[in-house]
Amino acid sequence: MTSAKIKQDRGAFAIKAISYFCITAFALACLFPFVLMISSSFMNEREILQEGYKLFPKEISFKAYDMMLNNSTALTKAYGVTIFITVVGTLLGLFMMSMAGFVLNRKDFKYRNFFSFMIYFTTLFGGGLIPTYILMVKYLDLKDSLYAMILPGIVGAWSIFLMRNFMKAIPDSLYESATIDGAGDFRIYWQVFLPLAVPSLATVGLFTALGFWNEWYNGMLYIQSPDKFPLQYFLQRMINQTNIQALINQGAVIDTADLPSQSIKMATAVLATGPIILLYPFLQRYFITGLTIGAVKG
Numbered sequence: 001m002t003s004a005k006i007k008q009d010r011g012a013f014a015i016k017a018i019s020y021f022c023i024t025a026f027a028l029a030c031l032f033p034f035v036l037m038i039s040s041s042f043m044n045e046r047e048i049l050q051e052g053y054k055l056f057p058k059e060i061s062f063k064a065y066d067m068m069l070n071n072s073t074a075l076t077k078a079y080g081v082t083i084f085i086t087v088v089g090t091l092l093g094l095f096m097m098s099m100a101g102f103v104l105n106r107k108d109f110k111y112r113n114f115f116s117f118m119i120y121f122t123t124l125f126g127g128g129l130i131p132t133y134i135l136m137v138k139y140l141d142l143k144d145s146l147y148a149m150i151l152p153g154i155v156g157a158w159s160i161f162l163m164r165n166f167m168k169a170i171p172d173s174l175y176e177s178a179t180i181d182g183a184g185d186f187r188i189y190w191q192v193f194l195p196l197a198v199p200s201l202a203t204v205g206l207f208t209a210l211g212f213w214n215e216w217y218n219g220m221l222y223i224q225s226p227d228k229f230p231l232q233y234f235l236q237r238m239i240n241q242t243n244i245q246a247l248i249n250q251g252a253v254i255d256t257a258d259l260p261s262q263s264i265k266m267a268t269a270v271l272a273t274g275p276i277i278l279l280y281p282f283l284q285r286y287f288i289t290g291l292t293i294g295a296v297k298g
Helices: 010-040 045-051 063-069 072-105 112-121 129-139 147-153 157-168 172-180 185-196 198-213 217-222 231-240 244-249 263-277 280-292
Strands: none
Touching: 010 263, 063 072, 063 263, 072 112, 072 147, 072 157, 072 185, 072 198, 072 231, 112 157, 129 147, 129 217, 147 198, 147 217, 157 198, 172 185, 185 198, 198 263, 217 231, 231 263
């Protein structure tokens, strides 16, 4: 038994063709900067200065990557620090924000509206840099500690509300059944909510992981030891130090005319975005669901 194909009139075909064209053009426009970044990282410095960044360089050069890999020990340590704060910060953030969303959605929690307002209030007003710095350094004693880059990013108001809205899409009968069976609050959260919350957890986890992976500001404020620099801050310092005098002071022997001060900027961007971009394909199928779930019941 064969299924008959539905014939489309010219209007429907034209709309579909225009839609495909617009989507393809938009995708290529988004992809263009990334491809330009990769190709420019392999360009010769003279060619960049004379002709600018191009998609197809005349000559392939690996000098930018060679310069970065000459300091491979420090680069490896920076990768390790970033991976550590990303994994630990994301896991802690998911645990705390999912639990907050679970509690704020419980109708038997008397003060849920008050705490929801207090969390929302933080999106409108902040304490500022100086009070935050005093809190982190003087009272929490986190100067030159990796946790100074983890603690400020483990909780986000938007993510908490996203988790709470997801909770509204879960039937209350599940909680009532679990309560009748003798399950406590934490067991209901762990065995009922979390298995059903995979789409929202994946969405919040992706945003949280991206935030920790791109962390450099708190590293600049609180980290002093070079072996504790996160990847982004390490690469920024490397770019700032890419000048003739700094390299000569470090004992490097380089042809000054070919010093890759421009291509190294693109090479650092490739090294910084390459690993984390591989995470998206594994979470893509949960991404749209996690953003839209709970929107009907809001």
